[in-house]
Amino acid sequence: MVNTTTVAGLVGVVLLVRHGDSTTYYQDPNTYNSTQSYITPLGEQQEYELGSFLRSTYLNPDSPSFIQNISTEVVNVDQLAVRADAGGGNGILNSAYALLQGLYPATRQSEITLANGTNVLPPLGGYQYVPGKSVTATLQSLEYWQSPSLTSWMECEYFQDHLIRLYASTSFINMSTTAAPFLTALKPYLGGVSNNFTNMIYDHVNFQYTYNKTYYETLPPTFLEQARYYADFVQRNVFTDSTPSSIGQVAIRTLFPEIFWALGNMTLASNKVKMNIQEVDYKPFISLFNVTNATLTNPNIGGIPNDASVVALELSKNSQGQYEIGMKFKNGTEDSQFTQLEIFGNTSIALNSFTQTLIDTTIPINSTNNWCFSCNQTIERGCSVFNYSNDPFLNGVGTGYTG
Ligand SMILES: *[C@@H]1O[C@H](CO)[C@@H](O)[C@H](O)[C@H]1NC(C)=O
Numbered sequence: 001m002v003n004t005t006t007v008a009g010l011v012g013v014v015l016l017v018r019h020g021d022s023t024t025y026y027q028d029p030n031t032y033n034s035t036q037s038y039i040t041p042l043g044e045q046q047e048y049e050l051g052s053f054l055r056s057t058y059l060n061p062d063s064p065s066f067i068q069n070i071s072t073e074v075v076n077v078d079q080l081a082v083r084a085d086a087g088g089g090n091g092i093l094n095s096a097y098a099l100l101q102g103l104y105p106a107t108r109q110s111e112i113t114l115a116n117g118t119n120v121l122p123p124l125g126g127y128q129y130v131p132g133k134s135v136t137a138t139l140q141s142l143e144y145w146q147s148p149s150l151t152s153w154m155e156c157e158y159f160q161d162h163l164i165r166l167y168a169s170t171s172f173i174n175m176s177t178t179a180a181p182f183l184t185a186l187k188p189y190l191g192g193v194s195n196n197f198t199n200m201i202y203d204h205v206n207f208q209y210t211y212n213k214t215y216y217e218t219l220p221p222t223f224l225e226q227a228r229y230y231a232d233f234v235q236r237n238v239f240t241d242s243t244p245s246s247i248g249q250v251a252i253r254t255l256f257p258e259i260f261w262a263l264g265n266m267t268l269a270s271n272k273v274k275m276n277i278q279e280v281d282y283k284p285f286i287s288l289f290n291v292t293n294a295t296l297t298n299p300n301i302g303g304i305p306n307d308a309s310v311v312a313l314e315l316s317k318n319s320q321g322q323y324e325i326g327m328k329f330k331n332g333t334e335d336s337q338f339t340q341l342e343i344f345g346n347t348s349i350a351l352n353s354f355t356q357t358l359i360d361t362t363i364p365i366n367s368t369n370n371w372c373f374s375c376n377q378t379i380e381r382g383c384s385v386f387n388y389s390n391d392p393f394l395n396g397v398g399t400g401y402t403g
Pocket residue numbers: 010011068069
């Protein structure tokens with residue numbers, strides 16, 4: 001690595017944010033299709049606090065991570081791009097709204113003066129509405145069927161094959177044997193939910209422990225932590241895979257194109273967007289930390305990120321004028337600060353090397369058509385419009401898309 005110093009202030013940042021605390025939901029362990037959930041007041045508060053944290057990190061001129069020329073009080077809608085997965089009871093979309101309230105809180109400075117001299121303050125003491133439906137400053141909500149990019153594991157046949165392989169693997173069976181006595185002891189605390197090791201038992205336990213007083217008072221000590229430990233193991237294996245380009249990494253492979261385009265745009269003279277926020281589920285975090293090798297130097301980030309977690313990909317310019325990327329993580333409200341992570345063993349890496357290495361190693365999925373082929377899905381989620389009649393892989397020859 002060239003030894004350079006970074007010029008003060010960031011050029012921009014791409015943020016992957018996990019939604020806040022939500023009502024309990026069910027994920028089918030054989031498909032990872034899930035039922036609806038809704039954000040709770042606790043979840044709204046977590047996202048709001050995260051927004052305030054991001055405000056003090058990126059919008060405060062005294063912060064070393066201040067983003068150059070970003071509007072600090074009154075939102076400049078051209079500087080923000082926000083994308084949220086709108087499926088599942090809007091829990092994720094509403095998380096983005098709560099975060100934005102912390103990032104750009106209500107302010108009297110958002111008052112305007114009309115031609116006739118009357119001053120008008122937006123409602124709620126100057127609430128700042130981030131408008132929808134324009135390319136740069138949109139809170140674009142992506143319905144499940146519109147774009148597979150934020151829920152790319154669902155209805156993906158090859159992902160289901162990956163689950164079958166995983167559940168039959170020695171290390172998985174071995175861990176399920178280790179977990180068996182605990183799962184038996186946990187059975188009375190699961191209501192009707194199956195205690196099969198493949199099932200995501202932690203959500204149910206955590207939800208009851210958070211909201212049910214009797215449960216909170218009767219759940220034996222360490223049961224919550226043990227459930228989390230095993231859930232972390234299961235999810236780490238479900239959302240990683242033997243190689244960076246394998247289907248178990250699909251959650252991040254479909255997000256990378258947006259991330260690379262956003263970072264690339266930030267280097268252009270014409271660019272206005274300084275903060276790109278992707279409000280998502282926990283899955284892409286796990287795949288991201290695996291494919292960037294961040295887990296090699298920080299093995300403790302291999303589990304499920306807590307609610308309202310954030311990964312920041314910070315774009316800066318060094319004294320030689322080169323663009324660099326650094327990656328930071330905050331594991332929900334339990335962490336008060338970011339932890340600096342390493343990307344392929346470096347705390348910062350040239351933007352072009354970051355992008356090219358991840359393109360070469362993960363083979364990102366950058367279109368619906370590409371997703372359909374990568375998943376062997378020819379019908380659902382918009383795949384039926386493509387012509388597969390000449391496709392060698394569907395007709396039994398090629399295998400390049402499996403893995
Ligand atoms: C910030 O604004 C100054 C003055 O307009 C300009 O020279 C500089 O290039 C801008 N920096 C960024 C990162 O936009």
